[in-house]
Amino acid sequence: MGVTTTLLPRSISLLPIPNPQRPNLRLASPLCSSSKPSNNGASPPPNKNSTRSTSTSTKRRRRGSYGGSRRSVIKKSFTQEQVTFTTSLSDDPVVGIIGGGVSGLVCAATLEERGVRSTVFDTGMHGLGGRMATRVIHPQPLVFDHAAQFFTCTDKRFQKLVDRWLEKGLVREWKGKIGQLEAGGKFTPILDPEPRYVGVNGMRFLADSILDQSKMIDIVRPCWISKIEPFNGMWYLSEKEQLHGQFDAIVIAHNGKCANRLLSSSGLPLLTRQMKRLELSAIWALLAAFNDPLPLQRNMDFEGAFVKGVESLSWMGNNSSKLQLKSGTPHCWTFFSTSAYGKRNKVPQENIPNVTAEKVKEEMLQGAELALGLPKGGLQQPLYTRVQLWGAALPKNTPSVPCIFDPLGRAGICGDWLLGSSVESAALSGMAFANHIADYFENGGSNPNQFAIGLEETFQEVHGHDIGQFPGMNSQKADVDESQMVLTS
Numbered sequence: 398m399g400v401t402t403t404l405l406p407r408s409i410s411l412l413p414i415p416n417p418q419r420p421n422l423r424l425a426s427p428l429c430s431s432s433k434p435s436n437n438g439a440s441p442p443p444n445k446n447s448t449r450s451t452s453t454s455t456k457r458r459r460r461g462s463y464g465g466s467r468r469s470v471i472k473k474s475f476t477q478e479q480v481t482f483t484t485s486l487s488d489d490p491v492v493g494i495i496g497g498g499v500s501g502l503v504c505a506a507t508l509e510e511r512g513v514r515s516t517v518f519d520t521g522m523h524g525l526g527g528r529m530a531t532r533v534i535h536p537q538p539l540v541f542d543h544a545a546q547f548f549t550c551t552d553k554r555f556q557k558l559v560d561r562w563l564e565k566g567l568v569r570e571w572k573g574k575i576g577q578l579e580a581g582g583k584f585t586p587i588l589d590p591e592p593r594y595v596g597v598n599g600m601r602f603l604a605d606s607i608l609d610q611s612k613m614i615d616i617v618r619p620c621w622i623s624k625i626e627p628f629n630g631m632w633y634l635s636e637k638e639q640l641h642g643q644f645d646a647i648v649i650a651h652n653g654k655c656a657n658r659l660l661s662s663s664g665l666p667l668l669t670r671q672m673k674r675l676e677l678s679a680i681w682a683l684l685a686a687f688n689d690p691l692p693l694q695r696n697m698d699f700e701g702a703f704v705k706g707v708e709s710l711s712w713m714g715n716n717s718s719k720l721q722l723k724s725g726t727p728h729c730w731t732f733f734s735t736s737a738y739g740k741r742n743k744v745p746q747e748n749i750p751n752v753t754a755e756k757v758k759e760e761m762l763q764g765a766e767l768a769l770g771l772p773k774g775g776l777q778q779p780l781y782t783r784v785q786l787w788g789a790a791l792p793k794n795t796p797s798v799p800c801i802f803d804p805l806g807r808a809g810i811c812g813d814w815l816l817g818s819s820v821e822s823a824a825l826s827g828m829a830f831a832n833h834i835a836d837y838f839e840n841g842g843s844n845p846n847q848f849a850i851g852l853e854e855t856f857q858e859v860h861g862h863d864i865g866q867f868p869g870m871n872s873q874k875a876d877v878d879e880s881q882m883v884l885t886s
């Protein structure tokens with residue numbers, strides 16, 4: 398990958414680091430102390446006491462009627478005021494993308510293909526990718542994909558993208574045996590007609606490389622955009638009080654509480670309403686490394702299994718074989734709970750009490766014993782463990798639209814939940830938003846109503862496994878009533 402990232406202690410203030418390979422990459426310190434907005438040539442932050450123009454580039458910013466007073470151009474709608482931009486669009490509009498998961502990254506890449514510049518903001522301390530996450534523990538190293546495990550591909554547009562990733566050596570087919578494992582150790586292989594894909598060195602490294610060769614995209618991370626404000630026909634994005642740029646349009650490429658908070662006072666009631674309709678599951682992840690291979694029964698030499706009938710477990714996957722880690726190193730497994738278990742054991746994910754972490758670890762390891770048909774204590778003690786709660790793991794419902802766009806507020810949403818719950822649905826949503834807004838820009842922002850999408854749709858239930866959907870794969874969600882599950886607590 399052509400991007401090197403260095404994290405500095407919080408006490409060190411950091412200016413944007415020029416990267417010889419990626420001149421357009423900017424890193425923010427954990428406090429996001431970069432000294433100027435990411436949008437080169439951007440003007441000063443909106444100052445409520447000031448009515449002066451916010452742009453220095455007359456070429457890029459045509460003045461419109463959206464002047465110093467926001468009140469003059471907003472009208473009441475629902476409980477929030479709707480912001481309505483009346484300025485003409487810039488000649489060279491820039492999009493602010495809040496979220497560097499696969500949807501935000503594919504959105505940025507597609508915008509570039511359409512000749513539109515963008516900046517991606519992401520909270521990731523270790524890298525981009527969001528729920529395409531890989532954790533590397535040094536010095537061994539131990540490597541775990543700790544959310545998305547693999548993905549499938551049914552859509553031609555996504556396949557084209559995946560083919561490019563294959564050519565660049567970022568992904569490869571995962572041919573390891575996977576199947577369904579019933580409590581007690583009954584394993585049934587899933588025979589796939591379609592390929593399964595994994596990031597060559599883990600999902601995060603795929604995400605980190607997606608924008609490697611981009612010329613029109615800025616990346617700012619780690620950065621937690623905490624405020625979006627409309628002013629003078631532009632969106633101003635900031636983290637705490639630190640301004641991070643001004644944008645002609647923005648897209649929220651994440652979900653959950655954080656997105657609700659960001660939207661709640663933004664002047665985008667229609668986006669807020671759709672985001673609030675979204676329901677999310679919670680899933681516990683247990684990363685565990687073992688000195689010896691797990692004692693799988695004969696003919697059960699699987700690399701991944703959807704677990705059926707055990708409440709504390711819905712998936713177990715062997716990263717060491719999947720990622721072809723060096724032999725002789727510890728065996729790194731990722732275990733996921735069911736969403737029922739996640740709900741029953743939900744705590745604040747950023748502040749997991751030790752007692753909960755210990756309980757969940759024990760119960761998930763017991764779940765693995767049950768699933769594999771081992772006697773109590775039959776599973777070796779792991780040499781390394783870590784539990785993590787994905788508090789906003791997967792969408793439980795979807796409006797089934799490729800993206801959402803409010804043309805009056807020049808803001809939208811992309812993400813997996815708009816189409817389903819998979820890497821494929823997230824990528825397709827990012828692509829769709831980019832094409833939609835590029836069309837809107839090409840149209841000069843006129844006939845805004847023609848570009849409204851996804852603002853009214855009602856939601857349906859998402860069907861799939863507890864860890865998401867795998868379009869095209871011959872497998873059913875473990876169809877077990879909660880009352881039939883073996884509980885480990």
Ligand SMILES: Cc1cc2nc3c(=O)[nH]c(=O)nc-3n(C[C@H](O)[C@H](O)[C@H](O)COP(=O)(O)OP(=O)(O)OC[C@H]3O[C@@H](n4cnc5c(N)ncnc54)[C@H](O)[C@@H]3O)c2cc1C
Binds near residue numbers: 527787
């Ligand atoms: C446990 C688990 C297992 C899964 N397994 C699979 C699988 O095997 N196969 C599969 O296809 N799918 C799987 N999925 C689903 C898949 O990971 C997601 O559908 C997909 O990665 C979602 O991408 P996204 O871009 O929509 O959102 P995300 O990946 O969630 O990206 C959103 C990004 O926005 C960032 N962000 C949030 N708020 C802000 C802010 N205010 N400022 C800046 N950045 C912000 C977040 O940090 C994050 O990086 C799994 C998910 C989970 C949780």
